[in-house]
Amino acid sequence: MRNIRPLPILKSASLLCFSSLFLFACAKTPAPPASPAEVTAVEWTKHGGGDAEQRFSPLTQISPNNIGDLGLAWAFDLGVSRGIEATPLVVDGVIYVTATWNKVFALDAKTGALLWQYDPKVDRSKAADLCCDAVNRGVAFAEGKIITGTIDGRLLALDAKTGKKLWDTITVDQSQPYTITGAPRIVRDKVFIGNGGAEYGVRGYVSAYDLNKGALLWRFYTVPGNPADGFEGPAMANAADTWKGEWWKYGGGGTVWDSMAYDPELDLLYIGVGNGSPWNQSIRSPGGGDNLYLSSIVALRPDTGEYVWHYQTTPGETWDYTATQHMILAELDIDGKSRKVIMQAPKNGFFYVIDRATGELLSANNYVPVNWATHVDSETGRPVEIPEARWGGKAPYMQLPGPFGGHNWHPMSFNPDSGLVYIPAMETPYVYADDKDFVFNAKGWNTGADSAMGSLPTEIAQFKAVKAAVKGRLLAWDPVKQKAAWQVEHNSPWNGGILSTAGGVVFQGNADAKLVAYRADNGERLWDFFAQTGIVAPPISYELDGEQYIAVASGWGGTFALVYGGLFPAASDAGVGRLMVFKLGGKAALPALPSEVVKRPVPPESTADAETIAMGKTLYDANCVVCHGDHVISSGLVPDLRWSPLLVADEAMQSVIIDGALSTRGMPSFKGRLNKKDVQALRSYIIFAAHEGVEAKLDIGK
Template sequence: MPRAILSPLLALAALAACSDPSESVDMFTDSGDGADWPSYGRTYDESHFSPLTEIDHDTIGQLGLEWYADLPPGTAVGSALAVDGTVFITSGLSILRAFDAVTGEVLWVHDPDVAQRAGQELRAAWGARGTAYWQGRIYVGTMDGRLVAVDARTGELAWEAQTTEPGSGLYITGAPRAFDGLVVIGNGGADFAGVRGHVSAYDAETGEQKWKFFTVPGNPADGFENAAMEMAAQTWSGEWWEHGGGGTAWNAITYDPKYRLVYFGTGNGAPWNARIRSPAGGDNLFLCSILALDADTGDYRWHYQVNPAETWDFTATMDIQLATLTIDGEPRDVLMQAPKNGFFYVIDRSTGTLISAEAYTEQTWAERIDLATGRPVERPGARPNGNLLTIWPGSMGGHNWQPMSFSHRTGLVYIPTIELPGTYDDRGIDYGSWRRNAQSVVYDTGFNIGDLDVSAPPEDATFGTLTAWDPVAQEQRWSVPFRAPQNGGLLSTEGGLVFQGQYDGKFVARDDENGEELWSFDAQTGILSQPITYTANGRQFVTVLSGVAGSATILGPLAAEFGWTYRGQHRRVLTFALGGNARLPDSAPQPVEPLAADDFEVNQALADAGAPDFLAYCATCHGSAAISGGAGPDLRASVAVADWPAFYSIVNDGTLLQAGMPGFPDLEERKIRALQHYIRREAEDALDR
């Protein structure tokens, strides 16, 4: 069965509109006119900045909805691309859609059939965050580790490459990057399985693998792939390879045409707990690091480790932006990153030398970052080491995958920050005998899992900001507080505007100098994706996706507070232009109503036993404390839960697999029974409140 659904007339129109493959690479650089948004961050420098000025301070009042398109259930958090008047998006399980930018008409849909193929990797749930474009093709990664290339005009499959070993627990959520005939992709998985991260590059034309670089060393007995792995192995102890090591590069990839380097950021260890992974200490290269590779060969050039001996899930996978900044009177080619650990880093990108680092958000783990050594000076007690530890930021980081934007107009970086502490429970863990449940992809960090549980967030508290940061002075210029910790990625423009979707359901344009709200639109659902702007038919458009996902910790209670549910939220492509006057149908948020199940009697001992398994197996999608954040239905309201045969077959056999609900054949019947009692207890507790 052909997977591309294509309307013939529209396809012809698209054919005429698409340029020939010899098109200039200017569209990826700042010498372009900004008409297209052909890459995740628009240009190679990943600045998420546009030179377009039709929409500016004077005209913003006329900005209105031009068209919208409803999207089916699944995550709708990715960033769109726009090339030659066609908008490309990915949502759900890497389903690709192309729209006519002017009319909003669907040109084609391509479904890579991920649910059927993903197996256990489906359990991580995050879906795809973006695509890449190169010479008439669109590229996307999948949860089952494929890199998929389709024809941008027709949606027909050009090639697909398996970039990971199926069943290894590695999955792809990040956007690929394409340049010079190569497509580069990383992967994720270190929270769920004993994985070893890597980045690989493929021929954009044929799908043939060109190079592959592991981010952590394997078993020395097998020999090292290269000198970088041999060097890295010196910084590990024990039998780390038995645990995988981790270091997955699940988000940031930046191509630098000037130095012909590819930079990418690596994540946490597998497991998080450093004492298990590397019992006699060591920095554990290249965890939580920024790496520079030769773009042509994938050979190691330099690295900068953000957190030596990472143990808090502080990843350096946040977006990496390139700029030339005047520092002490000298122009410096730098890269900038606001990784999870709360510090903003400015690094000389030709050498990897740290230039400056200051805290952009609340942090309690470090005194400072030492500029002479490039290493953090950790505060006493910053590591769990056998205790129950709370520090700022937590594992969600001070900033996560939603990209920041560097404005070429103001010289400021606009960061969507998160203000949440993290708790790490290291009490009573036997570091030597700890083993991951080898058969399963299951959330397991090497700390006790109870720390993931949540209580209701205090009423007046705010948990995130939009912060304008001066990367030269390394200080905040202004900041706007938000109720929710996660909000959308940023777009800044030469028109003096900063666009952002907020978790509260507003899509907002602000003054880039002071953060003042100049315009807003009620999107009827929270927004996590990043807006883009481009021109079509001579007009400037702005496109963003609405939709929320992510259910762990306080995201569940906050989604419930706003009324964003799995089935009730409006996942949409929203496109705006001056004079746009389309309207969304009326809609009110629908709070979750936990279900009363009178003939179901909760067994407290079973419910207690089910609690940790719910956090490990189900909370990613259904929410900590079973309060969903919108990535899956709220099970406290599910009829199926109280009905044992239905519940058992959904959970064990995976009868709802096609709808994105993975099966758990590895969970024994008594464990599924315990999960049932746990969920019902949470439902009854909510009814009693």
């Protein structure tokens, strides 16, 4: 191992004057390639471009020399506009893409003509179990089948030519708040899928299903269950030694909600494991412990689910520091020796280079400012924590990264030509503090953190100071030197995934509603296209009839956009979600944006006392903020409650919040969580926010 000299560490004292910002935060068969780095130039048949998940295209037709001629070839309206995060696939001249609520579309990849579409009829009341918007990240393809997961926990196979459903398997206990937002992966005749729901008190796992029949083949749990019930194998027995108390009563967390990769030479499947449930380790595992396999990369045998090795990025995680972020396989020359590595930039702010055969740490360095650890020890592989950062039972602590992480789900890209990893990085501070009134809710949001500390300040100077501390950037990272090669600053932290190409171009969409192309070697901005709504999804590239195409799905959304999109507006509105496809010489144009002005109704007058309004704010922050926005200021992706006609009477709000009158439209019932008195307090706070709220005095957007 090498000695690592970390980047400057952010001192917490410089941030203590701020209030907290964030609450959370051309193969046609599945035969494995000859090496993990191999990518099919003509098509994009796998989620990350190949098993190695490099998101690199070897196509060279589009280059810095001619990119000025890049234009829209065609666009397809997905019919929805909320949180489009999908990676399209291209197989046999057909492009497959998913939209909100798991709708699947098959389009002619050259013309955009619709071939078929499939709606899995997801129960939209499941929105109550989603931490981070009604999103999904795409499909998998093998042997003429399209495989997709659904928000309500199903795994489906569709005929790739017709869209006909072939099988439909339930992968979770649907009485529990499990969800699926990640894309499936396929190795040989097995489909792998994880799930989400850690904040809601579930126990994480990844499962393998038969590609042809949909039957469960094996399941690997990522955290141990109740020891009295016995353990599923040695890996769980060993993990149990790293937990304290009665963690199983809280579920434990550790959901495998996104990233995977596969090495055909070593025949290893790598999974990224998420955060603990609840976040606060002093509640989840009083007395500490590493809490395996939270926040870990775990290597498994794909045929059996047998555990091989793990590397834990954040032992005893207590900050929502998932290791579910994108993982990339590559070969790097380190100290004069070629090493087969797996690379990850998880939420905790450190970039890891790990031997993918053994799990040995080769190097680590922070790619964004951090103030929870000074560095990662090169001998032990463990972070050296700053004691004040372990907040459970201690004073509140302002921290970077916050729960959104230094890097979230948005995929990064590795270009073997430049040797650089391109990361959609961000800086998002957060104050961690104990929830003194925490009571576990088996159907609700469980963090063990004081949600009031996550609300934006209302004093204008503090707000502007916090806003200045929130940053997003495209970061070109040298994984051998463990330092930045170049970076480009963005106007918002919430930006799209990355594609790099052998033509020397890096593509990324952003919160300013643009798809942008940069030079891969120095970050020079070469070209952009206004998409009319923000882009969070990653682009892909493919070739048809000798022409190179770039494709990306647009549709502003995700957890940051929902919670803070109204308070931190970029140039993105809740416009039409589309699949947009570009080529050299493309002459198509998007339809003009509507120009009508929406007239806001006048909210009723408030007659509530200060105590009721304060109670309503507490209830709102605990139950509503993740969709309807901090300080009741909506991003526009869901209705702005300040102007809701339901405010006319308590009974009108009760019909929705308790009786579920709008559950089929994605607004779940909170029956059992909230009562009539709670609804009255919520209504009082929302009316107060409409009349006396912070929007005007904070001078939002300026």
